Amino acid sequence: MHVLVIGAAGMVGRKLVERLAAEPTALGFEISKLTLTDALEPPVPPSLASISSALTADLAQPGEPEKLITGRPDVIFHLAAIVSGEAETDFDKGYAVNLDGSRHLFDAIYREGRREAYFPKVIFASSIAVFGQPFPDKIGDDFFLTPLTSYGTQKAITELLLADYTRKGIFDGVGIRLPTVCVRPGKPNKAASGFFSNILREPMAGQEAVLPVDENVRHWFASPRAAVGFFIHTAGMDTSTIGPRRNLTMPGLSATVGEEIEALRRVAGDKAVKLIRKVPDPAIQKIVAGWAPDFDAQRAASLGFVAETSFDEIIRIHLEDELEGKLP
Amino acid sequence: MHVLVIGAAGMVGRKLVERLAAEPTALGFEISKLTLTDALEPPVPPSLASISSALTADLAQPGEPEKLITGRPDVIFHLAAIVSGEAETDFDKGYAVNLDGSRHLFDAIYREGRREAYFPKVIFASSIAVFGQPFPDKIGDDFFLTPLTSYGTQKAITELLLADYTRKGIFDGVGIRLPTVCVRPGKPNKAASGFFSNILREPMAGQEAVLPVDENVRHWFASPRAAVGFFIHTAGMDTSTIGPRRNLTMPGLSATVGEEIEALRRVAGDKAVKLIRKVPDPAIQKIVAGWAPDFDAQRAASLGFVAETSFDEIIRIHLEDELEGKLP
Numbered sequence: 208m209h210v211l212v213i214g215a216a217g218m219v220g221r222k223l224v225e226r227l228a229a230e231p232t233a234l235g236f237e238i239s240k241l242t243l244t245d246a247l248e249p250p251v252p253p254s255l256a257s258i259s260s261a262l263t264a265d266l267a268q269p270g271e272p273e274k275l276i277t278g279r280p281d282v283i284f285h286l287a288a289i290v291s292g293e294a295e296t297d298f299d300k301g302y303a304v305n306l307d308g309s310r311h312l313f314d315a316i317y318r319e320g321r322r323e324a325y326f327p328k329v330i331f332a333s334s335i336a337v338f339g340q341p342f343p344d345k346i347g348d349d350f351f352l353t354p355l356t357s358y359g360t361q362k363a364i365t366e367l368l369l370a371d372y373t374r375k376g377i378f379d380g381v382g383i384r385l386p387t388v389c390v391r392p393g394k395p396n397k398a399a400s401g402f403f404s405n406i407l408r409e410p411m412a413g414q415e416a417v418l419p420v421d422e423n424v425r426h427w428f429a430s431p432r433a434a435v436g437f438f439i440h441t442a443g444m445d446t447s448t449i450g451p452r453r454n455l456t457m458p459g460l461s462a463t464v465g466e467e468i469e470a471l472r473r474v475a476g477d478k479a480v481k482l483i484r485k486v487p488d489p490a491i492q493k494i495v496a497g498w499a500p501d502f503d504a505q506r507a508a509s510l511g512f513v514a515e516t517s518f519d520e521i522i523r524i525h526l527e528d529e530l531e532g533k534l535p
Numbered sequence: 536m537h538v539l540v541i542g543a544a545g546m547v548g549r550k551l552v553e554r555l556a557a558e559p560t561a562l563g564f565e566i567s568k569l570t571l572t573d574a575l576e577p578p579v580p581p582s583l584a585s586i587s588s589a590l591t592a593d594l595a596q597p598g599e600p601e602k603l604i605t606g607r608p609d610v611i612f613h614l615a616a617i618v619s620g621e622a623e624t625d626f627d628k629g630y631a632v633n634l635d636g637s638r639h640l641f642d643a644i645y646r647e648g649r650r651e652a653y654f655p656k657v658i659f660a661s662s663i664a665v666f667g668q669p670f671p672d673k674i675g676d677d678f679f680l681t682p683l684t685s686y687g688t689q690k691a692i693t694e695l696l697l698a699d700y701t702r703k704g705i706f707d708g709v710g711i712r713l714p715t716v717c718v719r720p721g722k723p724n725k726a727a728s729g730f731f732s733n734i735l736r737e738p739m740a741g742q743e744a745v746l747p748v749d750e751n752v753r754h755w756f757a758s759p760r761a762a763v764g765f766f767i768h769t770a771g772m773d774t775s776t777i778g779p780r781r782n783l784t785m786p787g788l789s790a791t792v793g794e795e796i797e798a799l800r801r802v803a804g805d806k807a808v809k810l811i812r813k814v815p816d817p818a819i820q821k822i823v824a825g826w827a828p829d830f831d832a833q834r835a836a837s838l839g840f841v842a843e844t845s846f847d848e849i850i851r852i853h854l855e856d857e858l859e860g861k862l863p
Contacts, residue, residue, distance in 0.1 A: 298703060349678060349679050350677060350679060351677050351678060351679040352679060352695070353698070354695070354698075355702065355779060360695050360696070360699040363695050364696070367680070367682070367691050367692050368692070370681070370682075370688070371682070371685055371688040374683065451667065451681065452681050
């Protein structure tokens, strides 16, 4: 089977490819060919080099999605996006990449299928940003999509296109609404959500981290390992049981910042917790107040998707996957 | 104020313009200029001829939406669409007109506003086709959108764009989710929903009509007069009370086909009811089984939108507006 990963240089994309390198049969079928693409050339794991090709592509440019589809990949992971903050400040670029890029990709599949029978599986990374406040205590599987960002709007529209193109038999699409991924590896960044990871990752590395919100802020999380697991599970699953509602809120862990900090204390001790510096930031507080606190992701659970059930587990996964199992 | 009606040759568009001709102050402000457009040149009521211009425009063609926006209309009624059946059979045309046409219109407003400050009110005709089965007994205001047709998908996507462009301050948008309009004037057509009107309109005119479904089929209705009223009300209302959820399910009447027929009997007698011929049609039964039976449209009601509360009233409106108040 030919597997295409679009957005292979991003955090989830890289971890997905690393997982395929570590466990080549993870998808439940043999990968005969692997195409990795992103705006920047994505890394290729040495053990997959013989079957892999890496290329740069800008989905928003005419002709670029067609280039990816001429190879007729059987499974397409579509993880490419302009991130939330940039999509909000650069309205035109956000729509060009996140909406038009996805649509051009879907239309390239449609046209290839009209040329010669073609029915790939398309697994799309959506986001809980498709939801907007006010929320019920737990957001159920039939709560409506009222995004309050352009990023969330672009994801919600792509979900609708994916469902309709699937209904029309153009491809076999599944949308995966990711929780906020935590602990994100790498350096602290300026994303409004960055602190959720910073206050764990930095203290575990002996570094200070800034907490800009109250400890009672509640949000919805899954580890990078769980996020990769959602995509792997979808690639291997029988999609005929999903029905026409093709976009699924993934399971996750609902936790407060205070619960995060207590888990850090249990795993890494008071010394780590003391490295968290409280610097209230009203701008970030306002953004975060609009985010979803909790979900009841029954459909995904019944389809076999799993995530962590405690922040201790999320932190231990970070230790195992990023720090070789031990605190520095 | 300059008012633009896109889709002015359609049934609701024509009735909206006729209402403005009959009651020039209906919108709560003076209309200084009226631009009417559609794929076919729309009729201009004689009493509005001095302030009106009629033109043909195909929203899906590059440059056409810009032509409509250069006149900087203050209020834009966007009623243009390829109908449900055609959008389903002609996938490309449906997306080109119903999705791209709407987006080009919104983008033309965006670009005009970047050239020189501009903030029109945009009132968009959406549809209860944005919902897809399975349904709760009553569909509430926060039930999610899972369209099961390309038409419904295109309407749902336009709703999302309208909400985001409104949030970004590009225009002041409101989406109006119309119930099935009944009694539709004119000739019987082949739309799957046609029978709901045919079985009332034709017998009242002394003609036979075919009923292809069971009498227990339940659906959601409003008269053409109520539909026009929704648009008029929106044009005059203070939209600041709506909040960010800009797309509203309109009030309507939930009724079964059997209740329709009993109302016909009360208004037009047994003689009319005897003209309904039952010819079960499994294809139409299957389509109609996927349609929404009932809503709890609280938000729209609280914002002052009103519809009929009985089928007798819907039939009397048909008599008044189409048959000069009496049975032929």
